[in-house]
Amino acid sequence: MAFVNKDNLTQLAKARWETSHSPRMREVMTKLVEHAHAFVRDVNPTEAEWLAACEFLARTGREFCDDRRNEFILLSDVLGISTLVVQLNDKKADGTTPNTVLGPFYQPGSPEMADGQNMAEGIEGETCYVHGNVTDLNGTPVPNARLDVWQADDEGMYEVQLPEITDPRLRAVFHTGSDGKYCVQTISPLGYTIPMDGTVGDLIRGTEISHFRPAHIHFIVEAPGYKRVVTHLFRKDAPYLDSDVVFGVKDDLIVPFNVHDGGESPTGDKVNGPFATVQFDIRLEAV
Numbered sequence: 001m002a003f004v005n006k007d008n009l010t011q012l013a014k015a016r017w018e019t020s021h022s023p024r025m026r027e028v029m030t031k032l033v034e035h036a037h038a039f040v041r042d043v044n045p046t047e048a049e050w051l052a053a054c055e056f057l058a059r060t061g062r063e064f065c066d067d068r069r070n071e072f073i074l075l076s077d078v079l080g081i082s083t084l085v086v087q088l089n090d091k092k093a094d095g096t097t098p099n100t101v102l103g104p105f106y107q108p109g110s111p112e113m114a115d116g117q118n119m120a121e122g123i124e125g126e127t128c129y130v131h132g133n134v135t136d137l138n139g140t141p142v143p144n145a146r147l148d149v150w151q152a153d154d155e156g157m158y159e160v161q162l163p164e165i166t167d168p169r170l171r172a173v174f175h176t177g178s179d180g181k182y183c184v185q186t187i188s189p190l191g192y193t194i195p196m197d198g199t200v201g202d203l204i205r206g207t208e209i210s211h212f213r214p215a216h217i218h219f220i221v222e223a224p225g226y227k228r229v230v231t232h233l234f235r236k237d238a239p240y241l242d243s244d245v246v247f248g249v250k251d252d253l254i255v256p257f258n259v260h261d262g263g264e265s266p267t268g269d270k271v272n273g274p275f276a277t278v279q280f281d282i283r284l285e286a287v
């Protein structure tokens with residue numbers, strides 16, 4: 001039997017994980033050993049550095065993860081890994097609305113709202129109507145598509161970051177009509193900083209990385225017979241489009257916000273005072 005030395009250790013560790021019962025687990029664990037060992041051989045951490053890395057991960061879970069916060073998702077986001085996983089899995093045809101990161105602030109179970117209803121009722125901010133067409137790749141309308149929409153408030157905070165909030169806030173589910181059209185009333189999104197009070201913030205402060213995200217609204221769009229789209233719309237004139245800390249921006253997702261001094265909204269209502277309109281069309285690929 002071969003005992004361990006620096007040269008054979010990687011092969012010995014891989015051989016142990018070759019015994020994994022599931023083929024996929026075998027593939028994942030042997031590759032993890034291979035790449036992690038290569039990383040350690042390359043970086044050559046001291047024992048104190050390795051202990052610090054373990055403590056960093058332990059503290060991330062212990063202090064900054066619960067049922068409302070997952071710092072590991074944020075860590076994956078800022079390392080570009082979340083977007084890499086999205087890119088590798090987004091095999092939809094050209095012309096389809098691209099996927100981008102889900103982000104750490106999604107909450108399932110948002111309330112259903114009627115077309116044009118206000119998901120920002122009582123919340124400060126510039127009134128904004130997001131509307132558009134959900135179609136297939138030929139431009140044929142997709143009726144009864146489900147749009148799960150969520151965003152931050154004008155201080156950059158999501159509902160899950162506000163422990164005093166117990167009711168759904170700035171999130172709702174809408175459906176397209178028989179013509180494939182939808183309309184969401186909300187407030188214009190602003191850019192925001194990722195949470196900087198956790199272990200990810202500690203890392204970012206040791207770099208010149210911008211910790212801001214450009215103004216955006218999140219969407220999950222689903223319709224029977226079509227591939228699911230998990231995406232954002234980004235405000236065209238927003239700062240940080242070229243430095244998004246989670247690498248979420250794509251050309252096709254950048255849309256202009258048109259600001260009006262008042263007048264008729266896309267729902268036909270008379271609006272007193274300024275408001276914005278945004279047309280965000282979504283193209284789905286059939287399964």
Ligand SMILES: [Fe+2]
Binds near residue numbers: 103152
């Ligand atoms: Fe977001």
